[in-house]
Amino acid sequence: MSSREYRIGELASLKYGKMVPDDLKTEQGYPVFSGYGITGSAKEYLYKEEKLVVVARGVGGTGDVKISPPKSWITNLSIVLDVDEQLVDKNYLKHYLNLENLKDKLNTGSAQSQITISSLEPYKVFLPDLTHQKNVSGVIKEFDNLIENNTHRIEILEEMGRRIYREWFMHFRYPGHEDDELVDSGTELGDIPEGWEVKELSDVVKINPENISTDYKGEIEYINISGVNEGSIDETEIHDFKDAPSRAKRKVDHGDIIWSSVRPNLKSYALVLNPPTNQIASTGFGVIRPKKLPASFIYNYSTTEYFVQYLVNHTRGSAYPAVNVSDFKNAPILVPDEQLAERFDEITWSNYLQIDKLSRKNKKLKETRDLLLPKLISGKIDVDDLYQLGNQENVDYSDMEKGNF
Secondary structure, eight states: OOOEEEEHHHHEEEEEOOOOOGGGEESSSEEEEOSSSEEEEESSOSBSSOOEEEEOBSSSOTTOEEEOOSSBEEOTTEEEEEEOTTTOOHHHHHHHHHTSOHHHHHOOOSSSOBOOHHHHTTOEEEEOOHHHHHHHHHHHHHHHHHHHHHHHHHHHHHHHHHHHHIIIIISOOOTTGGGOOEEEOSSTTOEEETTOEEEEGGGTEEESOOBOOTTOOSEEEEEOGGGEEBTEEOOOEEEEGGGSOTTEEEEOOTTOEEEESBOGGGOOEEEOOSOOTTEEEETTEEEEEESSSOHHHHHHHHTSHHHHHHHHHTOBOSSSOBOOHHHHHHOEEEEOOHHHHHHHHHHHHHHHHHHHHHHHHHHHHHHHHHHHHHHHHHTSSOGGGTTTGGGOSOOOHHHHHHTOO
16 A cells, blocks of 8 residues: 655644634534533534534543534634645544644643644644545444444433433322322422332442452452443453552442442443453442342432432532442332332343444444454554454454465
8 A cells, every 4th residue: 555745744734723702602502612522502613514623622532533523613722724625634634633642642731731823733644545535534434323323222212211210209190190189298398199108218228238259369340430420330450459549349230220429410320230250339329229129110210310410419528529328228119009119120231232232243343343453553454354344143252463465
């Protein structure tokens, strides 16, 4: 594969984004894009088309290369590259530059990292012909589309469970509710269906039921708080147990819910499904194990705004706001008729198992994509051999690492 050397300034015109004037800020409008993500809305947009942007300054993302949304306002945290589409495919250039670690090579900041136009313009890149660039981008796009479709399906399945939970157990519009009377619960929850009870969470679950033995030998798959986002475990770490972080203690099992006890407003929680036997969570999590109600019910209860606010209201400390075990145990929970809870589980549990399958598939697709990308960019793997790889179910990673296809 032949390549030609270019300076960034030969491939694109560069300019900084702009701050949104106060009189153009609005709650609903065109997306304001900082390079880190969408940070607000504006009444007008600066760029109609998607643009290639390099994060120019900030905390934790300087040098990252992104594509902006269409019809967006790009802020001065980023440099906008208006590329010459006769020379370069902007998606290819995004992938190429993200492999270059621009922050380490172009940083001119002192207290805060910074990349300037004057440092970016002369930066040299080596590009193949435009057709090859587009073919590489096309392969990566296939992976991204599959990941996006799976993510959308996950969101739909999650929302189905939330909606049924809200209808049945918050608005009391469950099957047969017309025949039931509401009675005063004597708690802040007000009137509830007759026969239902308000209990403490510890009455229906176990909190932090198991710790790993201090004599354990071998590797563990560690769940740190930083690897968990709202409803998903996005990253885990492999450690030999003797070298693992001191907080690696909480054992988890199928159907457990993990909830970060630190800064609960960030909603770092997840439903644990089919974990490996050596998966261990940080002691920064409360591990909630259902014992008298289905996991699907407990999970949905623990994701309600009521529960989130309960935790937020019970945090202690300003620099490191957190709740403790007793806060989890004492949380009020409305316990419905057992048969209704089981019926809810029958409807929703298969959705969570499907979510787990889709999440694992996405993880595999991301690993495959990230493994292929540098080899495609460098030409070590021929793009023609991979155009349909995104549709394959099983991929031999060892062969990829060797470049055998």
